[in-house]
Amino acid sequence: MSTGHTELICPVFEDTWILRGEVGGRPLQLTLLRGSEGLLLLDTGCASDVEGLIVPAFEELKLSLSDLRWIVNTHCDVDHQGGNAGMKARAPSAILACGEADRETIVSPEAIMRRRYDAYREAHGIFYGEEARQWILKESGAEQPPDLTFAGGERLRLGEGRELEIVPLPGHSHGHLGVYDRANRALFAGDALHGSVYHGLDGSEALCPTYLYVPEYLRTADFVRELPLEIYVGCHWPVLRGRSAIVEFCDASRAFVVNAEGSILEALEAEPDGLTLRELCERCGPRLGNWPDAVHTELVFAFNGHMEDLQQRGLAEPVAGTSPVRYRSAQA
Numbered sequence: 001m002s003t004g005h006t007e008l009i010c011p012v013f014e015d016t017w018i019l020r021g022e023v024g025g026r027p028l029q030l031t032l033l034r035g036s037e038g039l040l041l042l043d044t045g046c047a048s049d050v051e052g053l054i055v056p057a058f059e060e061l062k063l064s065l066s067d068l069r070w071i072v073n074t075h076c077d078v079d080h081q082g083g084n085a086g087m088k089a090r091a092p093s094a095i096l097a098c099g100e101a102d103r104e105t106i107v108s109p110e111a112i113m114r115r116r117y118d119a120y121r122e123a124h125g126i127f128y129g130e131e132a133r134q135w136i137l138k139e140s141g142a143e144q145p146p147d148l149t150f151a152g153g154e155r156l157r158l159g160e161g162r163e164l165e166i167v168p169l170p171g172h173s174h175g176h177l178g179v180y181d182r183a184n185r186a187l188f189a190g191d192a193l194h195g196s197v198y199h200g201l202d203g204s205e206a207l208c209p210t211y212l213y214v215p216e217y218l219r220t221a222d223f224v225r226e227l228p229l230e231i232y233v234g235c236h237w238p239v240l241r242g243r244s245a246i247v248e249f250c251d252a253s254r255a256f257v258v259n260a261e262g263s264i265l266e267a268l269e270a271e272p273d274g275l276t277l278r279e280l281c282e283r284c285g286p287r288l289g290n291w292p293d294a295v296h297t298e299l300v301f302a303f304n305g306h307m308e309d310l311q312q313r314g315l316a317e318p319v320a321g322t323s324p325v326r327y328r329s330a331q332a
């Protein structure tokens with residue numbers, strides 16, 4: 001059994017490893033947990049990660065795919081569900097599970113395209129170009145309905161002394177899940193929290209936070225902050241060890257949301273005729289991070305969420321009859 005740190009594998013603690021991949025120039029970390037009665041794989045990466053990362057990592061660790069009992073998707077995204085069909089083909093006895101609220105989005109490439117990546121086309125005129133679209137469809141793999149859905153609160157036993165808890169961590173998606181290893185004070189949290197930015201493999205600021213549902217995301221930041229954790233493992237961020245590093249990450253996640261809202265409200269107050277979602281992203285983006293200019297429109301996920309939240313709270317409103325929708329301050 002190899003437990004050493006290699007290019008593909010990074011041990012977190014006993015019987016727990018990170019499989020280290022890459023997506024769009026950013027790190028992608030899938031977690032593998034072992035008990036005496038089987039293995040759990042958290043997220044399946046993109047479709048090409050089955051043969052490019054997961055299978056080679058199993059070989060390197062001298063683990064058998066037939067011992068894989070659980071495959072859990074933290075949430076609906078190409079880099080977390082894309083290998084589902086490939087992994088079910090490789091490990092047919094494993095049970096593929098996800099959050100109930102993400103099930104319909106996870107089921108197929110067409111579903112995730114329509115419900116997630118192409119969701120802002122009609123109202124806001126924001127959508128991915130054809131090349132990116134084709135890449136997403138290809139890397140989302142073949143249609144693969146999950147076998148089981150979780151609501152949070154379930155316990156999975158991988159063998160004696162290895163009991164894991166499924167915790168709901170909504171905000172980046174409604175059904176986002178984490179795996180909580182209470183005995184080891186560790187949370188495997190997928191993309192539940194984003195801090196202030198996603199970094200690239202070269203350490204540069206690569207992508208803005210991409211939460212979708214503001215109140216849920218803030219509640220998740222508070223929930224994680226209160227858990228008695230010593231280790232926090234996200235899919236695209238360095239592993240955090242120690243309470244203060246974890247609290248700092250939760251606080252940075254919350255602070256970004258607060259800054260984003262302040263920046264949006266300020267921009268709306270300065271424009272009585274209102275602003276489109278694209279204009280808001282382009283105006284506020286440079287004030288929120290140092291990622292490349294082309295990334296500003298990726299704020300659409302978070303900002304659409306902010307606009308829903310601000311309308312709910314009576315602080316902003318759509319201008320009637322505008323297409324793409326213009327928003328204005330409702331405080332004037």
Ligand SMILES: [Zn+2]
Pocket residue numbers: 077079080191235236
């Ligand atoms: Zn991700």
